[in-house]
Amino acid sequence: METSVKVKDVVVLGGTHGDEMSGVCLVRKWLNGPPLTAETCEVIPYLSNLEAIKLCRRYKDCDLNRQFSKENLKSVLADGELSYEVKRAREMNEKFADTSGSTFILDLHNTTSNSQVCLIVEESDGFSLHMCRYIQQAFSEGVCRIWILGGGVEYGDTRCMVKRGIAIEVGPQPQAVVRADIMDLQERAVKLSLEFIDKYNKGVCFDSCQIEGYKTFKKVDFPRDSQGDIAGMIHQNLQDQDWKPLTRSSTVFRRFNGDDVTLGDVTDDVGVEESVYPMFVNEAAYYEKGIAFHLTNKVRMTLPALKFE
């Protein structure tokens, strides 16, 4: 059984990346009213990266969603010596930091990959894992997946401010564009999160259960030339095929010279008989990070029962 802490505040973050428009538009809509509400807690819609939203870019100086590390938040540098995003992370941390579990963060993201609804959650966060299962079960089969982060790696993302939180990543949507279908998925996932929190706060018991999720074991870069420019692209067989199984013989890239590249050509980490699952396939913002797609394994976890009392 998880530690029993009531959720008092839900911070709903839009525009942590300034060009991911579902979150920006939803948060603005809730701020302009009618407000987003829950029965048992306060809901605080909040725009994260104000400068990036103005510029309609992912970030101004650096990725805000990597600046919430303990190191950045405690840096002894004066404000004038810090990038906009580090300053903003400090401001947000002063406002929202909570170690009790009573503040929950919902961080709204978009991707150009065909992710559909992808819930991002830490494997140590049993409360949020139950929430993810609750959201997933409300969507039709195959619409909502759970991407589980583990191994104690701290990304410095917005969830570092609190004990409990998830990111809701929805795609495909181009940067700087709002699509109605994607916004509807995003809004539905947010409302299901609040529904879950209300049930929890009211003492509903969530039984012990199994969940299925995906865990990244490798990030695969594009083929590159000697200047570091991409020398090939996602193969048409893989484009838009996030979460569909791949084997060693699957074609994953087509070099600009026309040659096909298989998964076996780019990694020895996939066994001959094994199926693996790609995600973040052709995400625009990951070209600069050297990531063409993630490779994940399916994992099953058993969750203990969850009840607030």
Added chain:
Amino acid sequence: METSVKVKDVVVLGGTHGDEMSGVCLVRKWLNGPPLTAETCEVIPYLSNLEAIKLCRRYKDCDLNRQFSKENLKSVLADGELSYEVKRAREMNEKFADTSGSTFILDLHNTTSNSQVCLIVEESDGFSLHMCRYIQQAFSEGVCRIWILGGGVEYGDTRCMVKRGIAIEVGPQPQAVVRADIMDLQERAVKLSLEFIDKYNKGVCFDSCQIEGYKTFKKVDFPRDSQGDIAGMIHQNLQDQDWKPLTRSSTVFRRFNGDDVTLGDVTDDVGVEESVYPMFVNEAAYYEKGIAFHLTNKVRMTLPALKFE
């Protein structure tokens, strides 16, 4: 019959907008070899907005594709007082300017709208209109449309440097992403252009014919709030429906408060019995220009025969 001028050089521009990746990647591919060639003329692949390509943004200071106006090119300002893009337009103009018709420009673009292959051509450019028809006929029905610019308006685009040229706009593709399907359409359109030029240069006669194209008569902006932020989005019925007929009663926006907006609500320029054709629906770069989509009419033009001799 059009004036008979042989095409000696074809300049193929990629990266006029730095985040439109089909052109950037195709031009790089041809520069790194094997080269793009034609039988009867020189082919010059060229990267336009080098700084924007590095940044992977549409532009650095301002839209390069609006800087080729006579005013900019003849400005008496010193280089140090000019934006990067105006300087770059001057450099390119010094290299490529041609009033004889012997230099042809193919400018490669992408859009987030579901344009498929959209050929952009001036109504006064009979040579290029014939080329557009030639390209269109090689694609399957409904894949390639011709967008005709008229009325003597000069946009300051790259084609202003020469007498003959087209832009090849292919979508849907997110900014900063390369999709194999979109690049293949782009490359095919380029090769058909060169095929046409070879035929023309060899004296093949292109008979008088009719072409069907689209002409913009109105640009429609998103609903906006008092701060100028968008207050609604493209309605799901219109999303991805470029070139499909609309009437006054068609829903075109959904306001964030849930209200539907019809075409008749946003314009009186469409008659009750009339069908009009949307294009550039939800193009990312047009949010800042105040354009949610273009409204076009179908037009038919009769082209005189074309033969080089």
